[in-house]
Amino acid sequence: xxxxxxxxxxxxxxxxxxxxxxxxxxxxxxxxxxxxxxxxxxxxxxxxxxxxxxxxxxxxxxxxxxxxxxxxxxxxxxxxxxxxxxxxxxxxxxxxxxxxxxxxxxxxxxxxxxxxxxxxxxxxxxxxxxxxxxxxxxxxxxxxxxxxxxxxxxxxxxxxxxxxxxxxxxxxxxxxxxxxxxxxxxxxxxxxxxxxxxxxxxxxxxxxxxxxxxxxxxxxxxxxxxxxxxxxxxxxxxxxxxxxxxxxxxxxxxxxxxxxxxxxxxxxxxxxxxxxxxxxxxxxxxxxxxxxxxxxxxxxxxxxxxxxxxxxxxxxxxxxxxxxxxxxxxxxxxxxxxxxxxxxxxxxxxxxxxxxxxxxxxxxxxxxxxxxxxxxxxxxxxxxxxxxxxxxxxxxxxxxxxxxxxxxxxxxxxxxxxxxxxxxxxxxxxxxxxxxxxxxxxxxxxxxxxxxxxxxxxxxxxxxxxxxxxxxxxxxxxxxxxxxxxxxxxxxxxxxxxxxxxxxxxxxxxxxxxxxxxxxxxxxxxxxxxxxxxxxxxxxxxxxxxxxxxxxxxxxxxxxxxxxxxxxxxxxxxxxxxxxxxxxxxxxxxxxx
Amino acid sequence: xxxxxxxxxxxxxxxxxxxxxxxxxxxxxxxxxxxxxxxxxxxxxxxxxxxxxxxxxxxxxxxxxxxxxxxxxxxxxxxxxxxxxxxxxxxxxxxxxxxxxxxxxxxxxxxxxxxxxxxxxxxxxxxxxxxxxxxxxxxxxxxxxxxxxxxxxxxxxxxxxxxxxxxxxxxxxxxxxxxxxxxxxxxxxxxxxxxxxxxxxxxxxxxxxxxxxxxxxxxxxxxxxxxxxxxxxxxxxxxxxxxxxxxxxxxxxxxxxxxxxxxxxxxxxxxxxxxxxxxxxxxxxxxxxxxxxxxxxx
Numbered sequence: 001x002x003x004x005x006x007x008x009x010x011x012x013x014x015x016x017x018x019x020x021x022x023x024x025x026x027x028x029x030x031x032x033x034x035x036x037x038x039x040x041x042x043x044x045x046x047x048x049x050x051x052x053x054x055x056x057x058x059x060x061x062x063x064x065x066x067x068x069x070x071x072x073x074x075x076x077x078x079x080x081x082x083x084x085x086x087x088x089x090x091x092x093x094x095x096x097x098x099x100x101x102x103x104x105x106x107x108x109x110x111x112x113x114x115x116x117x118x119x120x121x122x123x124x125x126x127x128x129x130x131x132x133x134x135x136x137x138x139x140x141x142x143x144x145x146x147x148x149x150x151x152x153x154x155x156x157x158x159x160x161x162x163x164x165x166x167x168x169x170x171x172x173x174x175x176x177x178x179x180x181x182x183x184x185x186x187x188x189x190x191x192x193x194x195x196x197x198x199x200x201x202x203x204x205x206x207x208x209x210x211x212x213x214x215x216x217x218x219x220x221x222x223x224x225x226x227x228x229x230x231x232x233x234x235x236x237x238x239x240x241x242x243x244x245x246x247x248x249x250x251x252x253x254x255x256x257x258x259x260x261x262x263x264x265x266x267x268x269x270x271x272x273x274x275x276x277x278x279x280x281x282x283x284x285x286x287x288x289x290x291x292x293x294x295x296x297x298x299x300x301x302x303x304x305x306x307x308x309x310x311x312x313x314x315x316x317x318x319x320x321x322x323x324x325x326x327x328x329x330x331x332x333x334x335x336x337x338x339x340x341x342x343x344x345x346x347x348x349x350x351x352x353x354x355x356x357x358x359x360x361x362x363x364x365x366x367x368x369x370x371x372x373x374x375x376x377x378x379x380x381x382x383x384x385x386x387x388x389x390x391x392x393x394x395x396x397x398x399x400x401x402x403x404x405x406x407x408x409x410x411x412x413x414x415x416x417x418x419x420x421x422x423x424x425x426x427x428x429x430x431x432x433x434x435x436x437x438x439x440x441x442x443x444x445x446x447x448x449x450x451x452x453x454x455x456x457x458x459x460x461x462x463x464x465x466x467x468x469x470x471x472x473x474x475x476x477x478x479x480x481x482x483x484x485x486x487x488x489x490x491x492x493x494x495x496x497x498x499x500x501x502x503x504x505x506x507x508x509x510x511x512x513x514x515x516x517x518x519x520x521x522x523x524x525x526x527x528x529x530x531x532x533x534x535x536x537x538x539x540x541x542x543x544x545x546x547x548x549x550x551x552x553x554x555x556x557x558x559x560x561x562x563x564x565x566x567x568x569x570x571x572x573x574x575x576x577x578x579x580x581x582x583x584x585x586x587x588x589x590x591x592x593x
Numbered sequence: 594x595x596x597x598x599x600x601x602x603x604x605x606x607x608x609x610x611x612x613x614x615x616x617x618x619x620x621x622x623x624x625x626x627x628x629x630x631x632x633x634x635x636x637x638x639x640x641x642x643x644x645x646x647x648x649x650x651x652x653x654x655x656x657x658x659x660x661x662x663x664x665x666x667x668x669x670x671x672x673x674x675x676x677x678x679x680x681x682x683x684x685x686x687x688x689x690x691x692x693x694x695x696x697x698x699x700x701x702x703x704x705x706x707x708x709x710x711x712x713x714x715x716x717x718x719x720x721x722x723x724x725x726x727x728x729x730x731x732x733x734x735x736x737x738x739x740x741x742x743x744x745x746x747x748x749x750x751x752x753x754x755x756x757x758x759x760x761x762x763x764x765x766x767x768x769x770x771x772x773x774x775x776x777x778x779x780x781x782x783x784x785x786x787x788x789x790x791x792x793x794x795x796x797x798x799x800x801x802x803x804x805x806x807x808x809x810x811x812x813x814x815x816x817x818x819x820x821x822x823x824x825x826x827x828x829x830x831x832x833x834x835x836x837x838x839x840x841x842x843x844x845x846x847x848x849x850x851x852x853x854x855x856x857x858x859x860x861x862x863x864x865x866x867x868x869x870x871x872x873x874x875x876x877x878x879x880x881x882x883x884x885x886x887x888x889x890x891x
Binding site for chain 2: 133134136137138139141142144145146148149153259262266301302303304309310313314317318321
């Protein structure tokens with residue numbers, strides 16, 4: 001079953017790649033037929049750029065982390081190619097003091113490429129740890145630093161690289177055949193990566209850096225996988241270019257070439273493979289056009305293509321920041337057309353939820369401000385508990401402590417026998433607590449179905465003891481089946497709320513933690529939400545902890561209510577008891593009525 | 594000892610230029626979460642302005658005015674024609690927009706003037722030397738440090754005492770709240786760009802006084818160091834930008850001077866070593882030295 005699904009994915013990727021490469025090949029043939037042999041070399045350049053752009057797409061496009069440093073690895077690959085791809089006699093002259101016993105190593109084209117890709121991937125895997133661990137702008141800065149480090153090493157490690165002059169005499173690949181093969185391979189790999197579990201997780205981290213871990217997706221793993229695959233493709237591109245040109249030099253892969261490749265990626269649309277392909281073709285063509293226009297015999301403008309590059313990037317950003325194609329993608333279109341709902345799983349023995357969730361004596365200070373001062377909450381299996389309190393009472397902070405977003409200074413969080421105090425969001429989610437967010441954190445650019453399928457995928461791996469909820473059934477429950485293929489961002493507000501609920505439920509959690517699920521809703525929608533939450537909780541057999549301001553909503557939905565005020569539990573009990581409690585009225589209305 | 598003092602003075606000189614630029618970057622980041630890669634181009638604009646000014650018989654006394662005015666104008670203009678239209682976009686889009694502007698600026702100078710360097714005369718006193726206790730200083734070292742100190746002082750006063758400065762700081766804390774308090778978004782952002790432009794203008798003056806020449810890509814190297822300085826300090830933090838700039842300047846100079854003593858033959862890798870240290874720093878402390886808390890609600 002699983003093997004068959006894998007086969008379908010690979011076939012689909014091959015098919016999409018074949019169509020794309022056929023289009024590019026047709027255009028290339030039309031272009032070379034009408035001109036001289038020099039046109040072949042433009043095609044060669046485009047093809048190696050093509051591989052590099054796809055390499056960058058795998059990381060930047062899928063994770064949304066900007067990198068300037070990918071060309072450093074193209075550099076490493078090109079030099080690795082030269083070092084084992086130059087015939088021994090030539091090499092002895094060019095690099096008399098070559099270290100590591102590399103003086104008598106010489107491989108054929110396949111061996112050279114394999115060596116270059118492998119060596120580069122090892123280097124990339126080491127740098128990648130730093131890049132993928134960092135957050136915010138730091139990864140971009142690290143890649144930038146990497147670019148300069150490699151550039152300087154290449155320029156100055158003369159025993160290995162012969163310094164500024166570069167190396168020539170690499171055994172050359174004649175014609176463009178191998179570049180075409182490489183481009184096709186790169187296309188297939190980039191396509192397949194987007195279909196794999198880890199690739200889809202990487203995309204989820206791009207869409208929301210906070211929501212993905214809260215649903216059990218580990219940021220580092222997803223990014224690192226994308227990074228390593230991406231560096232592999234970059235190495236392929238770098239090596240093939242070196243073997244095509246027959247020489248390497250330190251100026252081949254600099255910040256400028258990083259930017260050229262980046263422009264190709266963002267103009268076409270970095271999120272999809274089709275976008276990367278379109279961008280490569282357009283920018284290559286535009287660059288060539290401007291080069292010819294700037295020719296001394298025509299307009300006589302030196303560096304005219306630079307103007308084109310800057311202009312194209314600026315226009316793309318101002319007018320279509322997602323690139324020309326945005327999320328439109330040949331493979332994605334095929335995926336939707338070929339979608340068959342998975343056969344409904346045989347209903348297995350449902351393991352009844354037996355664990356209780358208990359946070360007790362939680363203390364949190366932000367500087368001098370005491371947000372939580374010994375507050376706590378307990379939810380029994382299958383129970384719905386409401387958490388209310390005025391603004392600043394510490395409701396969301398308590399939520400964030402339970403889900404691992406805020407570290408508590410004191411107290412414990414227990415799920416059954418398991419201690420979740422000071423756990424990371426990923427571990428909390430995998431242990432069986434799924435949350436929603438106060439201000440909606442959907443994977444906006446992904447389809448409605450993919451939002452739910454992603455967590456369902458996490459459940460399949462990490463929530464094995466529970467029955468995995470069917471994504472389509474959850475969508476149907478939420479009344480979203482009709483819009484399953486639409487981008488999540490295009491849903492109206494109420495439906496986005498319901499989608500977030502369905503997404504959390506797909507994790508097969510023991511408890512759903514809902515942070516103000518009705519904020520911004522009308523009274524009628526709020527009533528409907530009561531039913532939705534109950535239905536979902538019943539379907540997956542989970543308990544619910546829900547925060548809300550709306551006293552009417554909370555009393556209607558909850559079995560048990562906890563009232564927080566100034567970081568402490570003010571009162572708790574059944575809805576009827578709470579309504580009758582004078583302390584609650586005072587905290588809420590500010591009167592002792 | 595002499596060597597150490599001399600390299601400290603050199604390092605502070607370079608570092609204070611980084612600091613002025615980093616301050617502008619951090620200021621812009623504060624108000625609109627943009628890491629402005631086009632900021633270095635303001636140096637180029639200033640340099641070309643003084644080149645043309647000289648062509649038409651300008652003198653060194655008016656030069657600072659011309660440079661700073663042109664940098665302010667260019668800075669405000671970039672906001673007006675480009676950044677204003679992507680203000681609500683993702684930081685990724687903002688960053689690439691600034692990158693596009695940087696590329697366009699390079700291309701335009703190459704096409705409109707020349708890809709080659711254009712030199713103009715420097716003031717005669719710049720490299721005059723004088724001695725204090727056996728250590729010789731260049732006049733320019735003293736000028737650089739003094740001018741930077743004054744500019745930083747002025748910046749501190751503006752942001753602590755004036756309504757404009759307080760609005761900008763408020764906007765950096767929480768833009769929506771600042772707006773509700775009556776801060777006008779467009780005016781604050783334009784003002785921040787103007788101020789960042791002025792800071793870049795001062796830096797440009799110091800740079801062209803040392804090496805009086807204009808070149809299309811002259812801003813890029815400075816920009817990269819300044820961005821790194823701002824990120825090291827912690828984007829959004831004013832103190833951080835200054836500390837980051839000075840640290841980077843000292844690191845640059847000291848590694849060039851002392852690396853050969855530490856390890857034979859490593860002087861040619863001094864830049865590589867500096868960048869390795871920077872990368873290592875970001876691994877250990879991704880938010881920079883002075884972490885700016887972002888009030889992101891979840």
